[in-house]
Amino acid sequence: MRTITLLMALLLFANCKAQVENMERPVITPEFEKLNLEDYKDGLIITESIGTAAPYVGVKFKIYSYEKINNEVSFILHGTLEEGLNSSFTATNSYYSIGKSYYPNKNIKMKYMRSSITQNILIGKQYFFNQEGKLEKTVDHDQGWDFSYEKVIEYILARKSPLVREDIYYGAEITQEGKEKKYWQLILDTQKTTNKSTWEIIKLDAMTGEILYQIEFEGDRIYHVCMGDNNPKALERVIVADKTLKK
Incomplete structure (x- = not known):
């Protein structure tokens, strides 16, 4: 059963x-x-x-x-x-x-x-x-995440990115990532501010909220896309180089 x-x-x-x-x-x-x-x-x-x-x-x-x-x-x-x-x-x-x-x-x-x-x-x-x-x-579950869930929501709304979109099947995607280096990973729709078919992947430090990575894609977004690998038509523009990658 x-x-x-x-x-x-x-x-x-x-x-x-x-x-x-x-x-x-x-x-x-x-x-x-x-x-x-x-x-x-x-x-x-x-x-x-x-x-x-x-x-x-x-x-x-x-x-x-x-x-x-x-x-x-x-x-x-x-x-x-x-x-x-x-x-x-x-x-x-x-x-x-x-x-x-x-x-x-x-x-x-x-x-x-x-x-x-x-x-x-x-x-x-x-x-x-x-x-x-x-x-x-x-x-x-708040331990180790001083940049809280509420602050993440505030960040998304300040960016004028929808948490949920009624006209399509996706909205903001929020996940908690990392072991040695904890961070929030966001996938945000930015069409409202760019007037283009754009979306971003952003990583925010779990303790400070510092932007550890930010990349913009322009093109068709595929649900649960990962770094644009499944969407070759998307144009990429790195805004902040990824600081979470091991050297």
Whole structure:
């Protein structure tokens, strides 16, 4: 049996218009929680399925699903009692999502915050619990990233680059890179400021925000393009030579 996690099911907002001055992180605490399915009975959908993967091959089980998506929030609950359930909550126009996982006994397993713009960025403290509800581990995802997620968003908006574009399938791509030298890597659409079909790859130092690399491409952009290698038609203009390359 394989549970579909909320990490992939969460809907990204296509109208992220919140202002930076109103950016405020949601609060998550290390306190114990227990999931009560009765709270969602009015919209809870239960479907039956048969496991196809070990150790649940041939086992009948129930999948629990609940969604609340409107002009104010996006909340999704999904999972099984055998493997546990996951939930994800995002306020409309928020830069943040809150995710929670629960054990089969419905005790909290994990709490975390992540970017609502890109799913692979965890923010702030992540809490891990054992099955009895005792807090066992805390991971601070801000450590080593003094140039914070919020500062990255401010940088992108100051460049007048869209975080999300409604007319095409891509917007800003934000990733955290590096081991010895940590940095943010951004792929930004710059058509608004150049009035051309342009986009940039930028690397920002994780501690200071210094531009470690900046290159502009002009031409057709391919989704998840890497340095233009998959887009030979793109014209390249190096603005800041790459300081992250090992000498």
